[in-house]
Amino acid sequence: MTRRSPAVGVRVFRATAMTDLPGLLAFVDTACDAFSADEDVRFAMRLAVEEVFANILEHGYRGNGPVEATVDGGPRCVRVCLRDQAPPFDPADAPAPDLRSPLEERDPGGLGWHLVRQFVDELEHRPAPGGGNTYTLVKQLPARAPDP
Amino acid sequence: MDIRIEPRGDVAVVGIAGSVDGLTAETLLSTLQLHVEAGGTRLVVDLSAVEYTSSAGLRALLATVKEARRRGGDLRLADINPNVRKVLELSGFATILKIYAAVDEAVASYEG
Numbered sequence: 590m591t592r593r594s595p596a597v598g599v600r601v602f603r604a605t606a607m608t609d610l611p612g613l614l615a616f617v618d619t620a621c622d623a624f625s626a627d628e629d630v631r632f633a634m635r636l637a638v639e640e641v642f643a644n645i646l647e648h649g650y651r652g653n654g655p656v657e658a659t660v661d662g663g664p665r666c667v668r669v670c671l672r673d674q675a676p677p678f679d680p681a682d683a684p685a686p687d688l689r690s691p692l693e694e695r696d697p698g699g700l701g702w703h704l705v706r707q708f709v710d711e712l713e714h715r716p717a718p719g720g721g722n723t724y725t726l727v728k729q730l731p732a733r734a735p736d737p
Numbered sequence: 738m739d740i741r742i743e744p745r746g747d748v749a750v751v752g753i754a755g756s757v758d759g760l761t762a763e764t765l766l767s768t769l770q771l772h773v774e775a776g777g778t779r780l781v782v783d784l785s786a787v788e789y790t791s792s793a794g795l796r797a798l799l800a801t802v803k804e805a806r807r808r809g810g811d812l813r814l815a816d817i818n819p820n821v822r823k824v825l826e827l828s829g830f831a832t833i834l835k836i837y838a839a840v841d842e843a844v845a846s847y848e849g
Contacts, residue, residue, distance in 0.1 A: 610759050610760045701792050
């Protein structure tokens, strides 16, 4: 089976700090373009990747550390994997966000993972045997009419 | 990201252009906080040119609206593109922030 893939040289992106975010998001855009994703898919994937990356830095490393992003996909979906070397963390254990309190009591914590779940179709977490985590984000592509 | 603040009477219209993300949200927060601390507590944020925001942008808006209301003012949003609006709604922000279709409408909401 032949898979369409992003341009040679952009299938892996390595980031270590929030200053790498523009490069990481550009990498995601390129991947979405390679799979002919529309604007809504591109927005969803950017948001999900940023939220996972920010959580890895803030809570996983409590600072900077290596994060490797890879992309994959096909005519039906785009998939981004983010791998870190931080202590194991399952997003299922993230605190539920506060979506209902009055403004004065509203705590914005926990919004990141909540938004990831809302914007992608699949979120999978696997702890790596030697330490670290792999987070896999999958976004389905809208069905397109077959080529004539 | 570019931020422009234009006075309209005693209301400040904050026009943001570009992406509000984990790298740019801090600039947005410090700009808005300086304005509020200087007494400009009635804000309208024009989001028509914002094509992307993450939870980092929401945290900046939340901190600013809390401080503005504490000082007797408010932060109101106008002209939001559909994906940014979706982020606000899924985060429960649509129920705590006043949202208007147009900037003029948001500015006028402070009258009376």
